[in-house]
Amino acid sequence: MGSRAAQITETMPLPPGGREVGAAMRQTRKWPTLLVYHRDGTELVELRPGVRQVIGRTSPSDVQIDDDSLSRQHACFTLLESGGVRVEDLGSLNGTWVQGERVTEGVARIGDEVMLGRVIITIGERAPEASLLPGLLSYERLRSTLEDEVVRARFLGRNAAILMVQAGGRESVHVSRWLSRVQAELRPIDKVGVYSLDAVAVLLPEATLGVACDIAQKISEPKEGGPTLLVGVAASPEIATSAEKLLEACRAALQRAAPGRPVQSMPGGPWTWGSPSGQPNAIEQPVVESAAMRQVFMTVARLARSSIPVLLQGETGTGKEVIARALHEQSARHARPMVCVNCGAIPQQLVESTLFGYERGAFTGAVQQQKGIFEAAEGGSVFLDEVGELPLAAQAALLRVLETRRVARVGSTKEIDVDVRLIAATHRDLEAMAASGSFRLDLLFRLNTMTLDIPPLRERVEEIEPLAMRFLQLANQANERRIQRIQPDALALLRSYPWSGNVRELRNAIERAVVIAEGDSISVHDLPERVRAQGRIGSHAAKEVLVASAEPAPANDAGGLRARMQSYEAQAIVEALRASQWNQTEAARKLEMPLRTLVHRMKVLGIKKLGFGTAEPPSQSHPSDEGGSDDEPDE
Incomplete structure (x- = not known):
């Protein structure tokens, strides 16, 4: 988080006058505290009688907050015998304010607000048995x-x-x-x-x-x-x-x-309308700056002239829906509807009624006839996102639609002709799923008449800056801000970060940076902690900094869910690699994931680096351990 609160032990000897103040505090059962709000979170600082607490940006401040509006040692807080809190400015540049008035030295009471630069501190109170964490x-x-x-x-x-x-x-x-x-x-x-x-x-x-x-x-x-x-x-x-x-x-x-x-x-609902005609909105306009994406859009232009099914493969957040919309908008069907469906968002018992519609009385709650998405998209396109999440029964029904170009609503035997172009997308390895029996091979043959691989954002670094600037302008409009630019050192961090969540993660990061930025530009301090950590200690350690965030995990958390999940993931990958004699292509099939994703996860988890490259890894090895060889996994 970029902050560190000093620890004060209960056995620390009290300064002169401290015993009287402590007795008064025990009698009232309340202890004054400082609740410090800053852009990365909060700090709760408990005051002790006569003990100075210095807040600033760097050492030797007792409470260090990574905020450039603070001076190195900005202000000092001391609990007085009266129960008030002495606030002293330590020659700061941006000043210290108590209840809206700038002070060199003043006294704050419980309920008052103190401002140091952009950092706001409220003077609170708590019972001695209350938790130190503000939640x-x-x-x-x-x-x-x-x-x-x-x-x-x-x-x-x-x-x-x-x-x-x-x-x-x-x-x-x-x-x-x-x-x-x-x-x-x-x-x-x-x-x-x-x-x-x-x-x-x-x-x-x-x-x-x-x-x-x-x-x-x-x-x-x-x-x-x-x-x-x-x-x-x-x-x-x-x-x-x-x-x-x-x-x-x-x-x-x-x-x-x-x-x-x-x-x-x-x-709500698992499906949404695309643009029935005209131009897509600003967020849907593709950014094409890399050779890889230029090749993708050249292929899109060729495919738009036909109506064959297209399968888009890529990691979550790479922009598969943007590609699908471009394919629809460039086709002869652009004046007709495009319906986008998240297959993973449909409750299993409602999949067929969502896709194909239902008749009145077909099931409890079916009070009126309802068209499915294929009828709703008549003459246009249907985009099935995360098609690998469809249950087998729905896969069989979808196959029939592709073969016959007809649908039958749930509760009816009457077939209805439909004319749609199907675009499917997935982040999973459908071939591996077909081999394991969780995805129909005949449906896969129908879907992958033409397959487009969408590269992750980390493989098209040229597009990070133009995407970030587009998201900046959109965030300005949405939040009524006037941020003009991204500072060069912040742009360098954006380019170097691996963006496991791809374009969507970048957009969320820029949106929040616009909201919290001061002045007319986004600085390094406005970027997420995980991005700043990447710049400080490199890609292998950035993930661990995120997990070991400034708030400690609960004592009974057994290392945290994320750590356990990473351990399980690393174990599953190692077992698949061993079973495949370390053939990464075969291991990817066993794990039902694209090869590119497997190689990336091996790098993130440091599997080869930590000794997993041998047939029998050392028993003490663990995905979160430090040390080991610096070798990268074979690609």
Whole structure:
């Protein structure tokens, strides 16, 4: 997180007068604390009688916050015998402010607000037995937890949701002034993280879209004297099935909220309409700066002249839907609808009724006739995203549609002619799935008449800057900001970061940077911690810095879900490699993943580096260990 709070032991000898103050504090059962809000999260600093706490940007400050608005040693806080807190400015450049007034030395009371540069500190109190942690995670820790929760929910067929909360009105209102209203409506399992100094994100495990909206409504209920709280809602699998897409959808929903409609979610359902005619919007316009993407779009132009099925293969977030839309817009079908379907978001029992429609009375709740996506897209295109997630029964029905160009609604035997162009996409290895029996080989033959491989963003570095600038302009419009540029050192970090979430991860990073940036440019300090960590210690360690974020994992967390998942992933890859005599192509087939993804995951996990390149790796080796050979995996 870029901050470090000094530890003070209970056995530290009290300074003169400290015993009297300590006795007074014990009698009132309350202890003054500093709750420090900064762009990467919060720090809770407990004050002790007579002990100075210096806050600044670097050592020897007791509490170090990586914020360039702070001086190296900015201000000092000392608990007084009266119970107040002496605040001393230490010659800082940007000054120290108590309750809106600049001071060289002053006294703050419980409930007061102190500002050091852009860092806001509230003087609070707590009972001696209360937890030191304020329950507010850094954005990086919350994002990491969200990734784990989405994986868990998808694997177990469960639900998860996320909220973004911000005070409405022309002037921004700091999180510290309304956070308690949010926390009061949450369940014990929910987690809150800082998105910016005036917005928070809330992770709701085991929450459907309906449950999340109910919680959001309670949060948004007006409170006398308090600001109006606006809430954006997104849920998995109803809205999205990846962490980055959930964040993107939730942020878009928040931008639609207003005081008269304080709770907003993106349109629900597993399918959405594409542009029926005309030009795609700004986010859908492709950026083509690399040789690899130029080749992709040359192929798109050729394929647009036909109606054969196309299979798009690439990692999550690479822009497969953008390619699909370009294929539709350049074809003779561009004046007709394009319907986009996330196959992973359809409940298994509703797959066929979603794809092919249903008749009234076909099942409980079917109160009226409903067209499926193939009928809805008549004359146009159907984009099946994550087609590998379809259950076998739906695969068989889809195969019949491709062979006969007819559909039968659920509850009817009547077949209806359909004229659509099918575009499918996946991040999985469908050939390996077909070999294992989880994907129909005959359907694969129908789908991959033409296959397009979409390169990951790390293989088209030339496009990072133009994409980032486009996202900057879009974020300016959405957030009413006027950020003009990205500073050169920040651009260098963006180019060097591997972007495992690809274009969508880059967009989310730029959107947040625009929100929290000061001045007219994005600096290194505005980038996510994981990107800054990449610049400090290199790609192999960046992942571990993210996992070992500034907030410690709970004592009973057994190393954290992410660490266990990485360990399991590394073990699965090693076992597949051994079973394949270290033939990476064969191992990728066994693991049902593209070869490119396998090679990348081996690099990220440091498998060869940590001794996994031998037939019997050392027993002490572990994906998170340090040391070992510097060799890279064979490609």
